[in-house]
Amino acid sequence: MTGMMWIFFFILSAIATASALDCYVCDLEDPICQTNPTDDLIQTCPESSTFSPSMSAVSILIKELEENATSLAPSCLKVTVTPIGGDSQVARSCAIVDNSKGDFCEEKRAIGLVFLICACFQDNCNV
Numbered sequence: 001m002t003g004m005m006w007i008f009f010f011i012l013s014a015i016a017t018a019s020a021l022d023c024y025v026c027d028l029e030d031p032i033c034q035t036n037p038t039d040d041l042i043q044t045c046p047e048s049s050t051f052s053p054s055m056s057a058v059s060i061l062i063k064e065l066e067e068n069a070t071s072l073a074p075s076c077l078k079v080t081v082t083p084i085g086g087d088s089q090v091a092r093s094c095a096i097v098d099n100s101k102g103d104f105c106e107e108k109r110a111i112g113l114v115f116l117i118c119a120c121f122q123d124n125c126n127v
Helices: 002-019 053-067
Strands: 022-024 042-044 072-083 089-098 104-110 113-120
Touching: 022 072, 022 089
Parallel strands: none
Antiparallel strands: 022 042, 072 089, 072 113, 104 113
8 A cells, every 4th residue: 555655646746746837037127137047046936926016017917918818827927128218128927827829928018118928838938
């Protein structure tokens, strides 16, 4: 019976590992986030969307995307924020978004800013 229990726990841990998603997570103010992020920025995503205070506008836009979702799943985000006539900034995060159409990018405009929100569903895909 002990052997069967080990097999059961092995299968359970494999399922749990397979469902966790690792993404690059960094903020708009983080200089390393603006170029190629380093492996020390990789985090395992939580079960719900979490955003830093500097990404509050992004969280509102993500909630708009969630309203029309047919199938929600954890994803890695790369968000490029460009003020009209200004320089772009990049943030990377985890979020729960619609995965019914697979990886996607969507442009949103708000208050003189252009947001390019790209979501993907594989580990570390938000480079």
